[in-house]
Structures are given as structure tokens and as C-alpha cells.
Amino acid sequence: MQVLVRDNNIDQALRVLKKKMQREGLFREMKARRAYEKPSEKRTREKAEAIRRSRKVARKKAQREGLLPPPKKKPMDARRLARPA
Structure with a gap:
């Protein structure tokens, strides 16, 4: 890098x-x-990560197809708006 x-x-x-x-x-x-991470813990973690990823993909697909409402936009933080020059 x-x-x-x-x-x-x-x-x-x-x-x-x-x-x-x-x-x-x-x-x-x-x-x-x-x-050290035990092999059983590693399998459990990786399986949970895979489930999380697949749910995210399914959620995004449902949003694109209009089955779910789009995610709510976060309001702009006042500190980010007033940047020093």
C-alpha cells in the first residue's frame, strides 16, 4: 500500500x-x-457474516423493486455544514 x-x-x-x-x-x-480464534468460533462468525451479507443483498434488491421503502436519509450535522476555512 x-x-x-x-x-x-x-x-x-x-x-x-x-x-x-x-x-x-x-x-x-x-x-x-x-x-487465537477456535475453529468452531471462526465457522460461527463466518456463517453469521455470510447471513448478514445475504440479508443485505436481499434488502437492497427489495428496495430496488419497490417492495420496501428506501432507507431514510440522515440529516446533515450542523458541525459538518459550518466548516472552518
Whole structure:
């Protein structure tokens, strides 16, 4: 993984790196590897993740077909609207 540092702006480069690591699932993997996970626990977790993914896909499909209402939009946070210049 590679991140370019522009104008010696390390804070921005760190933010970009963390976002890339989050997207790749590295933080979840590091947390999982801290302690040993029994094979039975691993199977249970992976099965639950698969069920969660399949339910999400089914929910999205039902929303596209109009069987379920679309998700509610979150209201904009006042802090995000008033950004410092």
C-alpha cells in the first residue's frame, strides 16, 4: 500500500492511509489476530457474516423493486455544514 505525501502534509497522508486500510479490512484482521480464534468460533462468525451479507443483498434488491421503502436519509450535522476555512 502506498500513499503520496503532498506539500509535507503528513496529517492528510495519514488520513488517506487510514481510509485505505479501513477499506482493505486491515484493522479488522489485526483485531482478529490479536488472540487465537477456535475453529468452531471462526465457522460461527463466518456463517453469521455470510447471513448478514445475504440479508443485505436481499434488502437492497427489495428496495430496488419497490417492495420496501428506501432507507431514510440522515440529516446533515450542523458541525459538518459550518466548516472552518
